[in-house]
Structures are given as C-alpha cells and as structure tokens.
Amino acid sequence: MDDFLTSFRVTSSGLSAQRMRLNIIAENLANAQTTRTPEGGPYKRKDPVFMAKPFDQMLSREQIAGTTGVTVERIHVDERPPRMQYDPNHPDANADGYVAMPNVDPVAEMVNMMAASRAYESNVTVLNASKAMAMKALEIGR
Amino acid sequence: MSINPVGSTPLSSSILASTPAIMGGESKDVGWEEFSVTLARQIKETDRMQKDAKELTDRALLGNAGVSIHEAQIAGSKAELHLRLLMQVRNKALDVYREIMSMPA
Amino acid sequence: MAEFGLLGSGGAFKANLMNLRHRRQEIIAANIANADTPGYKARRLEFEDVLRDSMPPPDELPMAHTTRTHLPTQAIPPIEGDLQEVEIPIPKRDKNSVDLEQEMARQSANQLLYNYAAQSMNAQINQMRMIIQGNSTP
Numbered sequence: 001m002d003d004f005l006t007s008f009r010v011t012s013s014g015l016s017a018q019r020m021r022l023n024i025i026a027e028n029l030a031n032a033q034t035t036r037t038p039e040g041g042p043y044k045r046k047d048p049v050f051m052a053k054p055f056d057q058m059l060s061r062e063q064i065a066g067t068t069g070v071t072v073e074r075i076h077v078d079e080r081p082p083r084m085q086y087d088p089n090h091p092d093a094n095a096d097g098y099v100a101m102p103n104v105d106p107v108a109e110m111v112n113m114m115a116a117s118r119a120y121e122s123n124v125t126v127l128n129a130s131k132a133m134a135m136k137a138l139e140i141g142r
Numbered sequence: 143m144s145i146n147p148v149g150s151t152p153l154s155s156s157i158l159a160s161t162p163a164i165m166g167g168e169s170k171d172v173g174w175e176e177f178s179v180t181l182a183r184q185i186k187e188t189d190r191m192q193k194d195a196k197e198l199t200d201r202a203l204l205g206n207a208g209v210s211i212h213e214a215q216i217a218g219s220k221a222e223l224h225l226r227l228l229m230q231v232r233n234k235a236l237d238v239y240r241e242i243m244s245m246p247a
Numbered sequence: 248m249a250e251f252g253l254l255g256s257g258g259a260f261k262a263n264l265m266n267l268r269h270r271r272q273e274i275i276a277a278n279i280a281n282a283d284t285p286g287y288k289a290r291r292l293e294f295e296d297v298l299r300d301s302m303p304p305p306d307e308l309p310m311a312h313t314t315r316t317h318l319p320t321q322a323i324p325p326i327e328g329d330l331q332e333v334e335i336p337i338p339k340r341d342k343n344s345v346d347l348e349q350e351m352a353r354q355s356a357n358q359l360l361y362n363y364a365a366q367s368m369n370a371q372i373n374q375m376r377m378i379i380q381g382n383s384t385p
Contacts, residue, residue, distance in 0.1 A: 016349060201299070
C-alpha cells in the first residue's frame with residue numbers, strides 16, 4: 001500500500017540532485033581558465049557524489065521497501081594534476097614558461113551537462129505522470 | 143481492507159437467496175419478515191461501507207497515511223452506490239405500502 | 248463538532264485539513280518567492296502526524312443532550328500545525344535554504360490534496376442532501 005506522495009518525494013530529490021550537478025558543471029565551465037584560487041594554484045574541477053537515500057525518516061507508517069531517493073552526499077574535488085600549458089607571457093607562468101591550467105575538459109563538461117539536463121527532464125516527466133495519475137484517481141466514481 | 147468485486151456483494155447474494163422462497167412460496171411462512179431481515183442487513187452493510195469509506199478517505203486525504211487515492215475513491219463510490227440502492231429499496235417499499243393501503247377493502 | 252451540524256466530525260476534519268493546506272500553500276509561496284533571498288531559511292508546515300492521531304472516530308454525528316446528566320461529547324479542537332525552518336544538506340553560499348524543486352513538488356502535492364479535500368467535502372454534502380431529499384437521483 002503506497003501513497004502518491006512517495007513518488008513526488010523521490011522525483012523531487014532527483015530534480016534537486018540534477019540541478020546541483022548542473023550548477024557544478026556550470027562552475028567547472030566558468031572556471032575552465034582560472035589560474036588563481038583562494039587556496040592557491042589553478043581551479044580544480046568538482047564532481048557531485050550521488051547517494052541513494054532511503055526514506056526511512058518518512059512520515060509514512062508503512063515501511064516502503066525499495067523506494068529510495070537520491071541526495072548529493074558531498075562534492076568531490078578532482079585532484080588530477082593541472083594541465084601544463086606553455087605560455088611564457090602569462091603572469092602565472094613558472095620559470096620554464098609553463099602555466100598550470102585547471103584540469104577541466106570543456107568537451108567532457110558539455111557532455112556531462114547534456115546528460116544532467118536529460119536526467120532533469122526525465123524527472124519532470126515522471127513527476128507530471130505521477131500527478132496525472134493522482135488526478136485520474138480523483139475522477140473515480142464521479 | 144479488501145474490495146469486493148462487483149456482483150459478489152453480500153447484498154445482492156442475500157437478495158438472490160431470498161428471492162426463490164418468495165417466488166416459489168413453498169413451505170415456510172415467508173413475506174414481510176424475510177424482507178425486513180434483508181432490509182436490516184442491507185442497512186447494516188451500507189452503514190459499515192460508509193464508515194469504511196470515511197476512514198479510508200480521511201487517511202487518503204492526509205496524503206502519507208499509506209492509503210492511495212484510488213483505494214479511497216473506489217471505497218467511496220461503492221458506499222455511495224449501496225446508499226443509493228438502499229434509498230431506492232426504501233422508496234419502492236413505501237410505494238408498495240401506499241398502494242396496498244389504497245386498495246379497496 | 249457542533250458547529251458542523253450534519254456534516255459531523257468528518258466535515259470538521261476536512262475543514263481543518265483544508266485550512267492547513269491553505270496555510271501550507273502560502274508558506275510554500277513565500278519560500279518560492281524568497282528562493283534567491285540571501286540568508287532566507289525555507290519553512291515547512293507540518294501537521295500530518297498530529298492530524299492522523301486526532302482522526303475522528305468512524306461513528307458519526309454527535310449525540311444530543313436530552314438531559315443534564317448526559318456527558319458532553321468530546322469536540323476535537325482544530326489542529327494548528329507546526330512551523331519549522333529547514334536546512335539543506337549542502338548549504339549554499341548565500342545561506343539560503345530554499346530547494347526550488349522540493350518546493351515545487353510539495354506545492355503540486357499540496358494543491359492536489361487540497362482539491363481532493365474539497366471534492367470529498369462536496370461529495371459528503373451531496374450525499375447528505377440526497378438523504379434529506381429522499382430521492383436517489385440527484
């Protein structure tokens with residue numbers, strides 16, 4: 001026995017997670033050329049770490065097996081070495097004339113962005129379908 | 143709770159059970175006594191269904207009490223149908239009574 | 248629930264629920280309006296648990312007091328709901344804790360259940376009207 005609020009919760013957790021992923025991709029792309037950060041050194045690309053979150057803290061009395069939402073557990077910082085680019089005129093160039101550029105690959109980020117945006121859309125579709133189903137259920141017996 | 147399939151309702155079966163006795167009129171003294179029992183049972187059944195439907199609807203209205211909307215709506219529709227049937231049966235019974243009373247002695 | 252007369256405790260329950268859903272809608276609207284306000288904390292109106300525990304018993308209609316020795320029937324006081332501020336798992340830089348998607352989903356569910364409550368109230372009224380009029384065809 002299940003109520004339709006469960007699917008709403010699961011789907012909206014998916015939406016939130018995908019939006020956070022998009023935000024992080026935007027941050028990565030915006031900082032693709034950033035050579036200075038408060039921590040020092042070039043910008044390091046970030047990745048959201050998704051984690052399935054069971055709704056055991058949910059209000060529903062019946063424990064619904066298998067319904068888990070998703071949450072961004074933490075934001076992982078990519079520690080791969082920076083891309084060294086030869087540019088002796090750059091203010092941040094080292095003695096050999098190389099600049100440490102962020103380890104962001106714009107093409108990979110774009111691919112990631114499209115995937116995130118599709119995932120977001122599919123969550124919206126599920127939410128709309130759940131709502132339409134509940135609306136149909138309201139028509140029973142009218 | 144389980145939802146009885148349409149047609150296997152206790153009401154219709156009880157009506158069917160009492161019909162041959164009335165139609166055949168074989169042995170026992172059947173008549174108003176039988177009908178009143180049926181009617182009483184029908185009233186009790188309808189009341190129980192109304193209460194079940196109310197309980198389910200209240201829980202479904204909360205949204206997270208483990209009752210889905212369609213479950214409550216089906217129970218509500220079932221209860222309403224039985225209530226309508228009960229009213230028709232009552233109205234018909236009253237009509238019959240009036241007809242009998244207006245018969246010349 | 249004397250003030251609900253023939254609609255009984257069920258009518259009171261639904262009216263209370265609709266009030267609470269209406270308030271929740273306002274709070275969600277405030278959250279969405281402040282989705283970009285720095286430092287704003289999202290608020291939640293919680294009432295389901297309390298309301299479920301105070302659900303009216305299935306037997307309807309309060310009994311009339313015909314003598315002074317009758318005990319008064321217990322009227323269920325309306326539930327107010329509990330307003331809380333919520334945080335998000337990973338805080339944003341502007342200390343705003345509104346999660347737009349969660350708010351939209353909650354708004355959608357709330358609206359749907361409000362409609363359901365209104366429809367259910369309507370059905371109850373119509374059924375009572377049908378019983379009073381004594382004809383089963385509306």
